Amino acid sequence: MDDQACPRCKTTKYRNPSLKLMVNVCGHALCESCVELLFLKGSGSCPDCNVPLRRSNFRVQLFEDSMVEKEIDIRKRILKDFNKKEEDFATLRDYNDYLEDIESIIFNLVNNIDIINTNKKIDQYKKDNKELIMKNKAKIGREELELEEILEIEKQMEDLRRTEVLRIDQEAKKQKIREKEALIDELMFADGDAKDILNTFSQSLANKQEEIVPVSVPKVTHFSSGVKFTRGSGQQPLPIIEEGPLYKYEPLAIPDRCGPDTPSIKEIISKGYLQHVRAENETEKAGGYKSTLPCLRALQDALAGLYHTS
Amino acid sequence: MFSTSSQRKFWTFSDENELACHREKHNLEFISRHGQNLDEQQRYNYFLSPEEERLLLKQYELHLKEFCKRFQPPMPKGVIGTAFHYFKRFYLYNSSMDYHPKEILATCVYLACKVEEFNVSIGQFVANIKGDREKASDIILNNELLLMQQLNYHLTVHNPFRPVEGFLIDIKTRCSLANPERLCSGIDEFLEKVFLTDACLLYAPSQIALAAVLHAASKEQENLDSYVTDMLFRDAGPDKLAILIEAVRKIRSMVKMVESPARERVRAIEKKLDRCRNQENNPDSEIYKQRIREALDEDDVQYTGTSRMSLDTSGVTQVLSPSAS
Numbered sequence: 001m002d003d004q005a006c007p008r009c010k011t012t013k014y015r016n017p018s019l020k021l022m023v024n025v026c027g028h029a030l031c032e033s034c035v036e037l038l039f040l041k042g043s044g045s046c047p048d049c050n051v052p053l054r055r056s057n058f059r060v061q062l063f064e065d066s067m068v069e070k071e072i073d074i075r076k077r078i079l080k081d082f083n084k085k086e087e088d089f090a091t092l093r094d095y096n097d098y099l100e101d102i103e104s105i106i107f108n109l110v111n112n113i114d115i116i117n118t119n120k121k122i123d124q125y126k127k128d129n130k131e132l133i134m135k136n137k138a139k140i141g142r143e144e145l146e147l148e149e150i151l152e153i154e155k156q157m158e159d160l161r162r163t164e165v166l167r168i169d170q171e172a173k174k175q176k177i178r179e180k181e182a183l184i185d186e187l188m189f190a191d192g193d194a195k196d197i198l199n200t201f202s203q204s205l206a207n208k209q210e211e212i213v214p215v216s217v218p219k220v221t222h223f224s225s226g227v228k229f230t231r232g233s234g235q236q237p238l239p240i241i242e243e244g245p246l247y248k249y250e251p252l253a254i255p256d257r258c259g260p261d262t263p264s265i266k267e268i269i270s271k272g273y274l275q276h277v278r279a280e281n282e283t284e285k286a287g288g289y290k291s292t293l294p295c296l297r298a299l300q301d302a303l304a305g306l307y308h309t310s
Numbered sequence: 311m312f313s314t315s316s317q318r319k320f321w322t323f324s325d326e327n328e329l330a331c332h333r334e335k336h337n338l339e340f341i342s343r344h345g346q347n348l349d350e351q352q353r354y355n356y357f358l359s360p361e362e363e364r365l366l367l368k369q370y371e372l373h374l375k376e377f378c379k380r381f382q383p384p385m386p387k388g389v390i391g392t393a394f395h396y397f398k399r400f401y402l403y404n405s406s407m408d409y410h411p412k413e414i415l416a417t418c419v420y421l422a423c424k425v426e427e428f429n430v431s432i433g434q435f436v437a438n439i440k441g442d443r444e445k446a447s448d449i450i451l452n453n454e455l456l457l458m459q460q461l462n463y464h465l466t467v468h469n470p471f472r473p474v475e476g477f478l479i480d481i482k483t484r485c486s487l488a489n490p491e492r493l494c495s496g497i498d499e500f501l502e503k504v505f506l507t508d509a510c511l512l513y514a515p516s517q518i519a520l521a522a523v524l525h526a527a528s529k530e531q532e533n534l535d536s537y538v539t540d541m542l543f544r545d546a547g548p549d550k551l552a553i554l555i556e557a558v559r560k561i562r563s564m565v566k567m568v569e570s571p572a573r574e575r576v577r578a579i580e581k582k583l584d585r586c587r588n589q590e591n592n593p594d595s596e597i598y599k600q601r602i603r604e605a606l607d608e609d610d611v612q613y614t615g616t617s618r619m620s621l622d623t624s625g626v627t628q629v630l631s632p633s634a635s
Contacts, residue, residue, distance in 0.1 A: 258313035259516065260542050276482040295479060301468070302476025305312040305514030306542065307550050308557075310324040 004064070006031035008038075008047055021061040026051045027070025027110075029061055071110045078106055081126055083136040179205065259306035262299045265292050273299070312514050316464040321399055323511055332402045334360045340405040344588065357586050362579045363406050369576045370411040371397065371506050378419060381438050385428055387501075391469035393422035394505040400460050402511070408588045409453075416446065417453040425465045449593055470501060470510075473519035481523070485537050496526025500565060507564040513557050520554070521561040 004021060005012040011031055013019050021029045028048040030038070038044050039055035046053050061069055082102050089095040108118045126133065179201070186197050263271065269292065277295045312318055323329055337360045345353045358366065374397060378390040396418040401411070416439065423430050432451065436443040458465065474497055481490050500522040504510065509518055520538070527534045543551045589595040 255311070255314045257311060258514075260544075260546060271483060273479055273483045276479045298472050298476035298479055300311070300476070302473040302480060302516055302519060303542070305318070305468075305516040306520065306554060307546065308313070308318070308322070308514035308517060309553050310322070310512060 006034055008034045021066075022058040023061045023066050023069040024053045024057050025070070025073050026053065027066050027073075029066045030058075067110065071106065074109045075106050078102060078109070078122070080137075081122070081133055083133060083140065084129070085136065088132065088136075175208075257300070257304040258308055259303040262296065262303050265296060268292055268295055268299070312468045312516065315466065315468055316462075317395075317466070317468050318514070320462065320464060321395075321511060322514070325512065326508060329402065329508055329511060330360070333363065336403060336405045337363055337407075340407050340588070344407075344586075356582075358407055358579060358582060362582070363401075365571045365575060366406055366579045366583065367401055367411060368506070368571050370415055372570055373412070374415050374419070375502065375505070377415065377438070381419075383430070383434075385423065386426065387471050388469050389419070389422045389426045389428045391471060391501075391505060391510075392426050392467040393419045395467045395469075395510060396422060396457065396461060398508065398511055399464075400457060404460060407583065407586055409456075409591055410583070410587060413449050413453055413593075414457065417450050417457050420450050421454060421457055421465075422467075425467070445593065452593075468515045470504070470515040470519040470522065473516040474501070474522060476516075477519055477523045480541075481534070481537060484541055485534070487527075487532060487534070487537075492530055493523060493526040493532075496529045497522045500525050503565045503568050504561065506568045507561075509561045509564050513561060517554065517557045518561055521558040521565075524558060525562055525565070 003012065004019065006019070006021065006029070008030055011019055011033075020032045022032060022035050023029050024046065026046050026049050028046050030047070035055065035058050038047065039053070039058070042056075043052065043054045045051060063069055079102070082098075082105075084095075084098060086092075086095050089098065105118055105122065108114055183197070183201050186201070187194055190197060263273065268274065273295050274291055277291045280289050280291045337358070341353055341357045345357060348356060371394065374393060375390070378385060378393060397411075397415060400409075400414055400418065420432070420435055422428075423435070432447050436447045436450070439446045478490055478493070481487055501518075504518055504522070520542075524534055524538070538554070539551065543554065589597045590601065592598055
């Protein structure tokens with residue numbers, strides 16, 4: 001570890017124990033102070049390979065070999081898009097080939113082999129599998145959420161169990177002390193045989209232990225942050241609104257049509273008016289259109305106003 | 311529904327005399343307003359008489375029909391009917407000397423397109439007009455609000471077209487008339503002519519539609535009288551039937567009387583109109599242009615005007631107003 005040194009200012013871990021090396025996407029390391037100096041404006045180029053970099057992408061180097069860091073970066077980026085699952089393939093062989101492909105792409109990128117063609121390949125893949133990528137991304141998001149929930153439940157269970165055990169322990173301790181005192185009292189004041197007393201006491205102790213009932217654990221429905229689980233545990237009950245008197249429907253008074261009565265919708269259907277109207281097609285039916293309506297309207301318009309007098 | 315509509319309440323009149331009364335009143339009003347210093351004879355020579363106005367408007371109704379027929383894209387019949395209604399309604403309460411019919415005609419059609427949901431932009435619309443299109447669109451848009459105001463915002467019009475459909479469905483269902491479709495051409499022809507008469511200001515659209523159907527039937531040597539008496543008016547009673555028969559007879563005779571006015575006569579009237587029309591409403595006149603300019607300047611004038619007023623009347627605004635300090 002001691003030979004860790006910033007390639008730019010040559011500071012080593014030995015001379016500056018608080019030295020922190022940072023890496024960016026290109027995989028070349030820089031110490032923290034050099035980063036601050038070079039990327040004052042937020043962006044600049046790597047002093048080693050001249051690749052334009054952004055300051056926000058610098059992070060602490062975790063591995064001694066900065067190439068590993070670079071690979072992690074690239075792998076993260078590639079796996080974001082190459083997110084197919086085994087279920088997406090017909091055979092295991094296909095899936096294995098796919099994994100092999102990913103590895104070779106990553107390898108190429110890390111070692112700067114045939115970058116142009118590899119990038120082309122990635123773009124092509126992205127274009128071809130756009131929908132699947134989106135779907136899997138959403139799925140992963142969902143799965144992560146589920147996992148988080150499970151973890152949270154486990155954590156809370158764990159907490160409960162721990163407090164329960166603690167409580168029982170204390171209870172048992174107290175109980176023991178009490179029993180001991182009772183036993184001593186008994187031995188001190190009773191007239192019977194000390195052996196008999198000891199026997200009866202150990203008997204009742206054994207009985208009591210059987211009596212301890214497991215305490216039921218309340219169900220967990222919240223994250224520790226207080227956020228409710230979104231799935232599973234059902235919907236919130238609707239708030240009950242205080243209601244006034246019930247609405248009573250009163251049919252509208254139909255104004256004088258000033259003409260003969262029009263047939264009702266039932267009559268329109270039964271008396272064969274519809275034979276003379278264009279039937280609705282499937283699309284129109286989906287929109288709620290029925291040929292009875294225009295038929296009724298035409299008849300109403302025809303008959304209304306016939307009695308009109310000037 | 312027609313029986314509860316504004317069309318029945320405000321725009322359906324009892325007889326032709328009432329219509330003539332309205333028109334004459336506005337003709338006389340215009341003359342007395344604009345011809346104060348002329349004597350009777352001069353007035354007669356200078357202004358249009360009510361009869362001349364009628365003739366001119368009849369001619370323009372023919373123009374309206376032609377314009378709508380040639381309109382591209384072709385417009386539904388309802389638009390034409392509504393435009394005719396608007397045109398007739400407008401000149402019941404306005405003189406053609408005040409507002410030139412050629413301008414109101416285009417505005418009526420434009421408004422009818424909107425109301426009847428026949429979607430054309432103003433650009434598409436004026437493409438159907440010969441001459442200066444920019445000016446035409448200016449005129450139409452300037453007159454649109456005026457027209458709506460004069461129509462008292464009663465924009466819904468009940469046309470006889472849907473009632474005709476209703477009657478045809480009813481006849482096909484309840485009558486044994488052979489091939490009712492052959493009535494269609496006769497009906498269309500009749501309805502086209504109906505709009506050149508005042509029938510739509512006097513009768514219900516269903517009455518006009520029934521007249522059209524009966525007329526077309528008699529042209530085809532068919533008789534639908536029994537349909538009317540035994541089916542439509544079976545429960546109505548003889549008095550109502552008598553009213554309807556009279557209405558149908560009157561509508562048919564009105565349509566029969568339709569004739570296009572003599573061309574020379576109309577040309578003379580148009581010449582007269584060019585001189586006597588209200589120049590304030592003529593977009594080519596100096597007065598009109600000046601008024602538009604004033605209206606445009608008015609925004610600024612009004613602004614300074616009001617601020618001055620508030621300074622005079624209230625001490626509070628005086629303190630608050632920056633110009634006062």
